Amino acid sequence: MIPSQMLKGILEGCILKVISSKETYGYEISQQLQKYGFSDISEGTVYPLLLRLEKNNLITAEYRESALGPKRKYFSITPTGKKNWRHSERIGKSSIML
Amino acid sequence: MMKTKTKTLNQENNELDKWLTKENNVVMIDMICYLRVANISEYNQEVVRQDLLQMVLSAQERGEDIKTLIGGDYKSFCDEVIAALPQKSQKERVLDFIDTFLLSTSILGAIHIVISKETIALIHNAVTGQQLNFQMPISLGNLLSYAIILVTAFLIVHVIGRNSLKPEKKHNQSKPKSS
Incomplete structure (x- = not known):
């Protein structure tokens, strides 16, 4: 699924939240988002957003061997990413109150 | 690096x-x-x-x-x-172009040397011990065909690349239609 511009923004915030709670990889992020209720989210939907977050220095990525099969790209949040997430969380909370 | x-x-x-x-x-x-x-x-x-x-x-x-x-x-x-x-920045684009240009020039140049009459004559003279002539004319026609080859190669690559994911391609047809 290719998300709309607005959904993309929301998804980016959610991805940041997932990564900020623990270092993780693409497939796990998509699984987590499905648990949050985004039904049609695959790893392919998440990947361009991860690239964008990485370009904007909000997250960093690193390849590591996984226990079974192919290598995995693990993402972790940067200090800038943390600041940004807290900011968007505040906006999120205030918009819920409205 | x-x-x-x-x-x-x-x-x-x-x-x-x-x-x-x-x-x-x-x-x-x-x-x-x-x-x-x-x-x-x-x-x-x-x-x-x-x-x-x-x-x-x-x-x-x-x-x-x-x-x-x-x-x-x-x-x-x-x-x-x-x-x-x-x-890619403008600078990177120019550098990439020069890179491709020099590479293709050296490849086409090498081909030109290998298939030219002068090379055959040179080898022949070297074997028979006659005077060696290291000069090789490059005609305007040579340059023109070189330019045509470059432009055609560039066009072929871009047409293939741009059209590789056209929606009417087979592997996209099974996509459920949503409108």
Whole structure:
């Protein structure tokens, strides 16, 4: 699924939240988002957003061997990413109150 | 430095390519073709290729195919990926052009030397011990055909790349229609 511009923004915030709670990889992020209720989210939907977050220095990525099969790209949040997430969380909370 | 890193990554990816199933490989080739002609650096092309390969291989292990992973619309996916990457600067574009230009000039130059009459005469004279003539004329026709070859090659690459993910292609047709 290719998300709309607005959904993309929301998804980016959610991805940041997932990564900020623990270092993780693409497939796990998509699984987590499905648990949050985004039904049609695959790893392919998440990947361009991860690239964008990485370009904007909000997250960093690193390849590591996984226990079974192919290598995995693990993402972790940067200090800038943390600041940004807290900011968007505040906006999120205030918009819920409205 | 960057060139070496790109090359290493390229070789690693070529190895990973071998593990793809036939169906996934078909889609993968089309997507990479599309990325090759996009305005992103060669290094980023290989980084994306590595990411995609690892994603697809993991999906294969889970028993999923590339369609489940990305959804049927590969072109939109690639456009999203390209948009999320830094675009090549004017300087990088010029340097890349010079790089390709010099490489193709040396290859076509070498071919010209090998097939020219003068080379055959030179070898003949060297063997029979006659005077050696190291001069070789380059005609305007030679230069013109060189330019035509370059432009044609460039056009072929771009036409193939741009059209590799046309929506009417077979692997996109099974996509459920939503309007």
